[in-house]
Amino acid sequence: MNYRDAIIAEIPRLRRYARALAGNGDLADDLVQDTLQRALEKWRLWQQGRELRPWLFSIMHNLHVDGRRRDGRLDYREEDELPLPPQRASQHDGLELRDLDRALALLPPEQREVLLLVGLEELSYAEIATALNIPLGTVMSRLSRARARFKAVLTGEAAPLLKVVSP
Amino acid sequence: MTTPIAEDDLHAYADGQLDAARLTQVESWLAAHPERRARLEEWRAQSAALHRAYDRVLGEPLPARLLPPANAPRWFDLRRLAAVAWVTLGLVLGFALRDQTLSRDDKAAVASLPRQAAIAHAVFVPEVRHPVEVGAEQEAHLVAWLSKRLGAPLKAPQLDSAGYKLVGGRLLTSESGEVAQFMYENAEKKRLTLYVRREAPKAAATAFRYASENGVDVFYWTDSRFGYALSGSTGREDMLNLGSLVYKQFGG
Numbered sequence: 001m002n003y004r005d006a007i008i009a010e011i012p013r014l015r016r017y018a019r020a021l022a023g024n025g026d027l028a029d030d031l032v033q034d035t036l037q038r039a040l041e042k043w044r045l046w047q048q049g050r051e052l053r054p055w056l057f058s059i060m061h062n063l064h065v066d067g068r069r070r071d072g073r074l075d076y077r078e079e080d081e082l083p084l085p086p087q088r089a090s091q092h093d094g095l096e097l098r099d100l101d102r103a104l105a106l107l108p109p110e111q112r113e114v115l116l117l118v119g120l121e122e123l124s125y126a127e128i129a130t131a132l133n134i135p136l137g138t139v140m141s142r143l144s145r146a147r148a149r150f151k152a153v154l155t156g157e158a159a160p161l162l163k164v165v166s167p
Numbered sequence: 168m169t170t171p172i173a174e175d176d177l178h179a180y181a182d183g184q185l186d187a188a189r190l191t192q193v194e195s196w197l198a199a200h201p202e203r204r205a206r207l208e209e210w211r212a213q214s215a216a217l218h219r220a221y222d223r224v225l226g227e228p229l230p231a232r233l234l235p236p237a238n239a240p241r242w243f244d245l246r247r248l249a250a251v252a253w254v255t256l257g258l259v260l261g262f263a264l265r266d267q268t269l270s271r272d273d274k275a276a277v278a279s280l281p282r283q284a285a286i287a288h289a290v291f292v293p294e295v296r297h298p299v300e301v302g303a304e305q306e307a308h309l310v311a312w313l314s315k316r317l318g319a320p321l322k323a324p325q326l327d328s329a330g331y332k333l334v335g336g337r338l339l340t341s342e343s344g345e346v347a348q349f350m351y352e353n354a355e356k357k358r359l360t361l362y363v364r365r366e367a368p369k370a371a372a373t374a375f376r377y378a379s380e381n382g383v384d385v386f387y388w389t390d391s392r393f394g395y396a397l398s399g400s401t402g403r404e405d406m407l408n409l410g411s412l413v414y415k416q417f418g419g
Contacts, residue, residue, distance in 0.1 A: 005381050009289035011233065016224040020217065033233055053293075097220045118182055119214035120221060122295045125184060140175045147178075147210050154213075 003043050006052050007036065013121065014056060020116050021064065023101045031067070035060040054123060058131040061113065068109065103153040111146035118143055172196045177203065181210040183295065218297045225290065226300075228340045281387045283341055284362035284396030285380030287348055291337070292358045299335030299350050309336050313347040317365055319392050323349050324361065324416040329409055331359060343367075359399040361413060366394045375414055377403070386410030390417065 014035060018028035038059050104112050110132075117128045125143075129136045169192055179185045180193045197204060291298055301309040306323060314321040316338055323333055331351040339346040341364060349361040366389050375388045380398075384406040387396035395417060397410045 005286065006289075009286050011229060012225040012227075012290050015227070015229075016221050019224050020221045029230055029233060036233065096216065100216060100220045115213075116217065118178075119210075120217040122182075125179070125182075140178065143178055144174060147213060150213055151209060 007039060007056070010053060010056055011036070013053070014060065017057065017116060017121055018060065020100075020104060020120055021112060023105050031060060031064060034063050038063065051127065054127040054131045057117065057121070057123070058133070061132055064109070064113075099154065103150060106153045107146055107149055111142050111149060114139055114142040115146040115150060177207060178210065181207045182214075214296070222297055222300075226337065226339050280362075280364070280389070280394045280396050281376075281378035281385035281398075282380055283346075283364075284360070284387065284398050285378075285383040285385050287339055287346070287362055288360045288383055288385075288398035289381070291348065291350065292360065298358070300337040302335040303333040305335075306333065313338060313363075316345045317347055317363070317393075319365070321347060321363060321393070322416075324413045326351050326359070326409065326412060329412055330354060331409070334358070357399070357401050359397060359401075359409060362396040362398065364394050366390075366392065375410065377407070379403075386414075388414060 011032065014032050015028065018031045018035075019025060022028040022031055035056060039056055042059075104116075107115065113132065114128060117123045117131070118125070123131070125136060125139050129139050132139070134142075172193055176185065176189065176193050180190070180197075185193060197207075301312065303309070310321060310323055313336060323336065326332075330353045332353070334350040334352050336347060336349045339348055344365050346362060346364040349363070351359040351361070372391060373389045375386060378385045378387065383398050383400055384403050385396050385398045386406060386409075387394065389395070395413070397406070397413050399406050399409065401409075
């Protein structure tokens with residue numbers, strides 16, 4: 001088994017997850033780059049036969065948590081860094097992407113991770129528990145809260161953290 | 168005696184993570200509690216929205232800065248790099264060197280075909296709910312779209328006689344331009360992918376060949392327009408039969 005090729009095949013999926021997790025293409029690729037380097041350094045620790053994908057996601061998770069701690073930032077962005085509310089109805093794809101970026105940014109990071117690993121990356125609950133190093137029951141409770149909050153944010157029922165800009 | 172249905176079961180149902188026995192129990196419970204379906208549908212709609220927004224990242228060329236530093240010798244050397252379908256640097260180098268070294272590149276290009284195909288196979292085959300961009304129910308639209316993007320008429324081969332149905336297809340990027348990928352699945356959920364890319368106009372056709380790439384069996388060949396590679400993991404003999412079936416349908 002060629003470790004390098006196996007990792008290459010996972011890069012697009014790592015980028016997709018990081019893009020949704022970080023909400024910004026450059027930050028996302030920073031995270032992917034760090035994850036690849038870490039995986040490379042630690043590749044001897046990866047046991048053949050073990051699923052590569054959850055292991056890579058767990059590396060990314062640890063880096064993401066470290067990054068948040070190091071920067072001393074909670075999951076908070078300056079208002080002027082947040083995408084503007086939709087102004088034109090012609091760019092449906094772009095609008096949906098921005099709405100989702102914003103809704104995800106309003107979830108606590110630990111809920112966002114579980115929501116994305118389940119809904120977007122389609123990992124099994126057990127794989128997620130391993131990747132995030134939390135009990136299965138915690139995966140389920142975070143998933144439940146994440147879905148409720150995500151719905152509330154998307155339908156505008158959540159406590160408004162954003163100032164509404166009138167058109 | 169069955170365990171009562173809990174919210175965790177409903178999440179697992181929405182996510183397709185229940186085993187067969189529990190699935191039956193949850194389905195009969197839902198039949199008696201139809202009002203609980205609305206929430207399930209909301210959860211599924213959330214996942215679908217995430218895919219619509221972020222799946223495009225899967226097909227993007229990789230930015231060159233994702234390449235690990237030069238002091239990481241176990242990572243990839245440049246020649247390998249150029250063989251990876253979605254690496255931007257390969258696109259740039261390949262484009263710059265194309266005219267000067269066409270005949271030498273022809274060989275290299277054909278050699279890169281099974282490798283690119285196997286990597287693209289490994290990326291998309293595990294996708295559970297969104298393995299393709301356009302589904303088989305829109306086959307005419309799919310084929311017309313991919314033909315237009317590849318610049319020559321294309322078709323999706325029929326593998327029904329071997330038990331495989333078309334799932335759909337997607338468009339990818341490689342250093343030789345845009346690439347079509349068709350995906351097939353049989354009743355046991357085994358998947359095949361057919362990778363089709365444009366070949367250089369003067370490239371000579373090559374015969375039917377076999378390569379094993381990381382446990383993926385690949386049968387590949389080129390004609391005057393396209394390079395084709397059929398990838399799967401159902402064993403070499405089986406793949407040989409399937410590959411022959413596809414090869415014949417393209418006039419091989």
